[in-house]
Amino acid sequence: MKLNEHSSKQLFQESGIPVPQGVLLAPGGLPDIPFPLPWVLKSQVLSGGRGKAGGIRLADTAEQARAELERLFSLDIKGERVRLVRVEPRAAFSREMYLSVTLDRRSRSLCVTAGRAGGVDIETCDPETILVEHAMPDAGLAPYQVRNIFFHLDLPRELLKPFSGLLTALFDMSLRHRLLLAEINPLVVTDGGELLALDGKVEIDGHRVGIDPSLNRFFEPVHLxxxxxxxxxxxxxxxxxxxxxxxxxxxxxxxxxxxxxxxxxxxxxxxxxxxxxxxxxxxxxxxxxxxxxxxxxxxxxxxxxxxxxxxxxxxxxxxxxxxxxxxxxxxxxxxxxxxxxxxx
Missing domain, CATH: 3.40.50.261 (Succinyl-CoA synthetase domains)
Known part of the structure; x- marks a missing residue:
């Protein structure tokens, strides 16, 4: 079961991963938004490439937001009509990175991938900027692996503790809910020196949903x-x-x-x-x-x-x-x- 960005961030937040505030909108006007302008308006579709397709827009005023929402709800991105839009405060950041946990069936392990560049397709990145660590489900992610990833990303030393907590939360969430994919792209360092999951993507094993029906709370029928x-x-x-x-x-x-x-x-x-x-x-x-x-x-x-x-x-x-x-x-x-x- 694939989750859109909004549902992915809900799961992130439940698991202790820092995410921006966000409000999910359907067509029908602009309600009161509980955080100040400027905003980012993000189409909620399951396919990739929404940014290049015009599915992410910026708004400095409420009037501009209404106009952009009308445009977004008229979009068709790779065959999927935009029916939901997430509104977030625009974040100011100094670094973008990539971080994900995926199930690697060949090695029977969870694969943690970290990239020094974020907001781009990980497949197109320079291999030198990518680090991959494999962790067995019964052993978990070892402290030395967390440190390897942290130093590979060349983050400030004062972020070691919050990064360790974020990565551990991402790994534990993947293991607990039997996720096929948990991706943060980009993971950013804000101008205030904090880590923030600016975008997210999650895929849950459908068999796990049958075992744990509570995961159906993340199912969004408009995508089907x-x-x-x-x-x-x-x-x-x-x-x-x-x-x-x-x-x-x-x-x-x-x-x-x-x-x-x-x-x-x-x-x-x-x-x-x-x-x-x-x-x-x-x-x-x-x-x-x-x-x-x-x-x-x-x-x-x-x-x-x-x-x-x-x-x-x-x-x-x-x-x-x-x-x-x-x-x-x-x-x-x-x-x-x-x-x-x-x-x-």
Missing amino acids: SPEENRSREAGLSYHKLDGFVGLMVNGAGLAMASMDILNYSGLEAANFLDLGGGADSAAMRTALDILFDDERVGMVFINIFGGILSCHKVARSMLEALGGEPPRKPIVVRFAGNGAADGL
């Missing part, structure tokens, strides 16, 4: 399409693609193989839709409705491998979901494994 929100409520995994064959499967591996076969045959998939381990009639009805309601979908391919989930159960759920009526679009079904013969 209506189909994605409907599927999420039903416990399905759905992503829209560019084809015309509606696809329903159980398991991501089978979905990828099915899409490969379809694309190879010139039948491009219109979506990724994974039933997961459950296929009751309510979930099946939602899945079929999503595919039937999609005007791009000309036919539906249902490919189920019966393991724990019985193909016979899927067939019964499908009949209940259709309610005895013929399907609105042609359906091709393939069952294999547990209950396949009974299901067909």
